[in-house]
Amino acid sequence: MTQHWQELLPIDRYVVTANGLLHDYDRKVLTFLYQPLIGAMTLSLYLTLWAELEENRLWSESHSHHSLMNFMDMNLQAIYNSRLKLEGIGLLKTYVKEDEDIRSFVYELQPPLTPEQFLLDGMLNIYLYRKIGKAQFARVKRFFSDQTMQDSDYKQVTKAFQDVFTSFHPSAFSYSDEMKQDIEMEQEYSYIGRQHPKNIKAEAPDFNFDLLFAGLHENLISGSAFTEPVREVISNLAFLYGIDPIQMKNIVISAIDEDNKINLEELRKSARDWYQFEHYDQLPSLIERTQPVIHQSSKQEPETQEDKLIRYFDTTSPLQFLKDISGGAEPAKAEMKIIEDVMFGQKLNPGVVNVLIDNVLRIADKKLPRGLVEVIAGEWVRNEIKTVKEAMELAKKNRRQYIERAKEKKTTKSGNYKKKPIRTEVLPDWFDKEDKNEAKEKSVAAKTAEEIEKDNREIEEMLKKLRS
Structure with missing residues (x-):
């Protein structure tokens, strides 16, 4: 898995450029159209890079990413993730050059789409409508539109170019080589202007x-x-x-x-x-997205049954996972709302959300209580869980700690005292599968070859059920 520190370090240098001039009107487009999709933190990165450009110029000075971290009060991972969002939505192009131990980046800001391009895009407008709702979408449309001139009593009397201007005969002046050289732009320069923004191309990777x-x-x-x-x-x-x-x-x-x-x-x-x-x-909505490639736990063909389960969580959207475990039935709107709030509010990756869903469904007897989902999601956010494997390992770790604490409480209790019942939770198939009686005598981490084989069979059965 590629970690952010493999792609970016605080000492790495960067300069900011722009693919044409950015206008003040672009700030309104970014705030009302892009921000609901990329979030305030990502928009802040774009505006900060924009501010580093000198007025009416296309290049900034060179800075380190450590200085950017200080300016934005953000850690490097948050900056890197925000950068990826800007790239994905077409607002940033990134170039890198490596010379021995020195790595430098060029961040080329792309102008946002015009309101007309965005609101008629056919993809971005759907996501925006789904995110902000009907009333706010109508408000945004009113903000970026106005009445056209429809009064038929007016007629156009605008003069054409040739009606106003005339031209010298070619013999009146000479077009010398020196003049040609003066007119042409040097190869290493380009004119400052506004580039026409291009619509996002989101190709389905497996569309045949x-x-x-x-x-x-x-x-x-x-x-x-x-x-x-x-x-x-x-x-x-x-x-x-x-x-x-x-x-x-x-x-x-x-x-x-x-x-x-x-x-x-x-x-x-x-x-x-x-x-x-x-x-x-x-x-x-964005809930249907799958785990980002940079946060997928494995880039190679899975070998073990557990690897196959990890690959399934990595390549399946939370919506599809809810369908699979329900035998193809559509999830309830309330469940969809809970999962969507976790993805947007807690910023958990889709693959991690899959593990969270599986965990909660088994603990809560095939239900998704909002409170339990939010508590576990909050813990995983604080532990900066980004990958499926990290989520599974943390869940296993918590399980072991729970069993150890339960054993300690049991051994310190006197037989004369009334013992409180210890709640036993139903665990996912990829948790430790040791027999309860054996767990009293052995470490939870220790598994026999027979138990490992049992785990593999259960995971394989789960995968067959999901894929069917």
């Missing part, structure tokens, strides 16, 4: 266009209809709504117009209608 084409008859729609913009929208929709090629086929068919082309607006509407029909009129 060949399978989609195989399900579409050539007489129904030609391959030429799948232009680059159409492919991009299909990839975004597949990522956003979790649509596979078979399901996408019917959505594409419903968006074919009379010219045998794919209407992008109809395509987006059909995909949204399909998702809301499948998910009881809900819209997707």
Whole structure:
């Protein structure tokens, strides 16, 4: 697993540049449109880097990341995680150069999308609507819009360029090599200006266009209809709504117009209608994301049964995990709200949330009590749990400490005193599986080969049930 300190150190240097001028209006766009999705801490990093740029210039001075930590009162891991969010949402490009023991970064700030681009994006607008709700979304739309001129009594009388200006005959002046050299910009320089921001491309990594084409008859729609913009929208929709090629086929068919082309607006509407029909009129949110790659516990093919379970938690969203353990049934809205609040409020990674769900369901007899979820989540946040493996190890450690404390209390009690019952919790399959009688005599950490084999069988059965 790649830790943040392998990618970034306090002594590493950085400079800030910008892909074109950033305007004061961009602050409003960042605050009202981007902040609900990336959080105040991530927005603060963007604004801090922006402030380091000199007015109307494109390069800052060189600084260490230690100075950035002091300015923002944030640890390096928080800065690194915020940087990744800025990169993911298209607000930052990062470049690195390594010379022996010196590592330096260039942080290139990207201008945010225009309000029109963002609110018509087809993906970001869905996430924003799901995050802030109908009323606030309507407020944001009003803030970034105004009435257009519709009075038909007015007619345009604007003069064209050629009506106002005239040009010299080419013979009136000479275009010398010296003049050409003076006009052209030096190779190592570029003009300061505003670059047009590009929409985010979120391609579904496993979307199979060949399978989609195989399900579409050539007489129904030609391959030429799948232009680059159409492919991009299909990839975004597949990522956003979790649509596979078979399901996408019917959505594409419903968006074919009379010219045998794919209407992008109809395509987006059909995909949204399909998702809301499948998910009881809900819209997707960030709870459906899986464990970030940088925090996945294993990058190699799993070998043991426990490795396979870790891989499952790493590559499965909390929503899908709740479905799997419920036999494919949709989770209750109250449960979804609890898990979403933990992910957004406590900032736990999706894979860690999967372990948390599994743990609580077994402890609380297949229920998700909000209080218990929040208590365990708070403990894991304080312990800075970022990976599935760390979550599982902390849960095991707490279990061992609980058993040891219970044993100590039992041995110090006199037989004349009334003994209080010790609560025994139902534990996840990946916890220690030692027999209760044997646990009284042996250390919890000590397992025989037979017990390890039993663990592996139980984990394998759990995986088969989940995958089915």
